Amino acid sequence: MNSIVEIKNLSVSYGATKALDNISCDIKKGDFVGLVGPNGGGKTTLAKAILGLLPSASEKISLFSQVLGAFADYSKIGYLPQKHTGINPLFPATVAEVILLGVLSTKKWPKKIHQNDWRKVDGLCESLGLSNLKDKLISELSGGQQQKVMLARALVSEPELLILDEPSTALDPASREDFFARLEELNNQKKTTIILITHDTGYIGQYANKLLYIDRKLVFFGKIADFCQSGDIKSCFEKSGQHIIWHQHK
């Protein structure tokens, strides 16, 4: 199977603090990886390294079989960041404009927006239930609505790799179910590779097929079924590990 993200001996430090220590893993096409670990364990740092936001890590990572430093086809990647609290309330950006920013990765300079791009935005708005909000200012939406907009932005370029950093925290239970059903559909039907950072072990057990557990160092990387049978599950998750096992046996 094609390698989508290959990491070899990746270490990242912030000053004297080591955020990641000698991480290696190979994520293949169609994998749905639950990236988990304790707070401060380096999950977001790893996601940022994969996205090329940490230049020092670029030689240790390959994306789509290309060294990250030389990788340029950003339209293959969709990213939903962890927090949207930083949205500037003064910025007069509409929902449609924010979603459109995801299309920019498919454009070469000078970037021109065509009718087809707006049609893609309209289509996503419709399927995510955002049609009635698309002309509203992003700053006027609730946290859950903003989260949906950011998901639409991540999906609009039809990426082959989706990196989602705690995506469901602001969603209500019904929207959360819809959200994960959509991820499952993308993973099953389009073979979109998904890296999902979350603390929600129930959803990992239900939807992911691989687990990447890091606590600055690599603790486990492999199939969830193997993880459930290993002794790691108890030391990593204690009681909440039962959610994963329960979903695996369902």
Next chain:
Amino acid sequence: MDIIQILQYSFIQKAFIAGSFVSIACSSLGLFLVLRKMSLIGDGLSHVSFGAIALGLFFGVYPMYVAVPVVVLASILILKISEKARVYSDAAIGIVSAVGIAGGVILASLSKGFNVDLFSYLFGNILAISTSEAVLSIILSAVVILVLAFFYWDLFSATFDEEYAKTTGIKTNFINTLLTALTAITVVLSVKVVGIMLVSALLILPAVTALQISKKFKTALLLGGVFSLASVICGIIISFILDLPPGATIVMLNAIFFALAFTYKKI
């Protein structure tokens, strides 16, 4: 004296044309600066332009020719100091701005001959703009506006969410350098319109006025241009009729527009 008569003076025509171009460059750029919380870079760079103009006068070179490259370099220096020296950007602006003023004061003290020329730049006078200055202002303002148009979506994305913009392949370091370099050019051009002391007002006020009443980014860009243009055109006419300093009149009109927009929003 009626408006038709006023418009027949060639110095008024030059002021209108040059002022219009500079005002639109200022308001367009100002919107990005305000939304990126970089409003004070205009203030800092205008102080550097004081030193750069003094340098030009000291060596007997046309001040604008010296000011454009020196202020562009200073703008890049501000970026590098905040990136490399782990200094917040407002502190970096403060450092470079202080060096610019100090350099200007030392050169003025050493020369003892051009103080009157130098201090005329503090408050500007668009009515005294020469043909070569007007041509330079038009060309450089047009360049600034065209560059903003070509990089519109990159600037929009990097201003809305810089980290996300990077993940879509936008070279945000380049965009930041471009924005500050364009600001440097615009600041130098604005010195002739409103003077060193009031340059930042021309960058900030039209943008914040437009943001009071705009529901879309493009509307804010358009309205900012309208407010800026109106303040320059009306400011030139009023200052000529009432014999007021044009730079200060333009800034006061901008402040009035802001007050009106703020009141309209509150009603």
